[in-house]
Amino acid sequence: MITRLDAGGPNAIAVSNGIVGDEWTLWIVELALTEGLSKYNEWLNAGPISTAVLTTRLNRLVEADILRRTAGQYLLTKRGRQMWPILLSMWAWEQRWVDAANLPEMRHGKCGRIFSPLLACEACDEVTAARDVLGKFGPSGGWERSIPTGVTRRRAHSGNRPTELITQTMALIGNRWSTALVGAAFLGATRFGEFEQRMGAPPTIVADRLRTFCDIGVLVATPNPQRADWVMYHLTDKGRAFFPVVATVIEWGHRWFQAPEGPALRLTHTKCGRAFHPRLQCGECGERLRGASVQVERSRRSVAT
Ligand SMILES: [Zn+2]
């Protein structure tokens, strides 16, 4: 069971990203959260998932204590229920920056409006952007310990994927090297050598991922004014807007998969000077969001066949 981490081993970032960087895992959790699915056959009938994939994912979720198996049902644990801010942040980013067509709309039960979530600081209540948060490795930090655990998973092939596509989210965090690149970019890497060193990946992989990230538009490559042969890579608005996903995954990871030495990463909100813990609020009424007050609406969509 991945409930307790070992000293010197993979840290909270590694374990949480190993879990959320898999489309089918997220799809299973999402349907448990939003539709209340709890039986094997309910998931099997809900989408193009094979029995083999469903069985391995359910077992992994039980091992990670996200689902608990009882009397023929798989029920979300508290750890599993608390994954909703991650899913909400992914949907919001895809809706704003990629394609809303296949994603549900979210209604805030309290104000009754369709909303997008905003990231705020738990300590001072201010809406917070990526550039206002400073990240430094904590006692269990370091690049090597933060590389997502688990097998390197291949992306699901078209025709055999969850119907609610979060394709670009998966391009960013769906495998260990990409996730490491996202982390390196948010922690200030701009040059090829910095990415290479932080990711611990062969240059061909680093080059390939940087190209993909530029193609998707989360990074932009610009010549370095000091060194003509050095290109610099910076996060674009779209790239920085991915920060709520990063922040909610790290928060969830620290809450449930803390290494014995302490946190993997310490985030500081530069505007209030305090430790940054993410909180989602309704973009319409400004109220703090709670899992129970978010209604997922799927009826609007026409399901592509
Ligand atoms: Zn603050």
Ligand SMILES: [Zn+2]
């Ligand atoms: Zn609201």
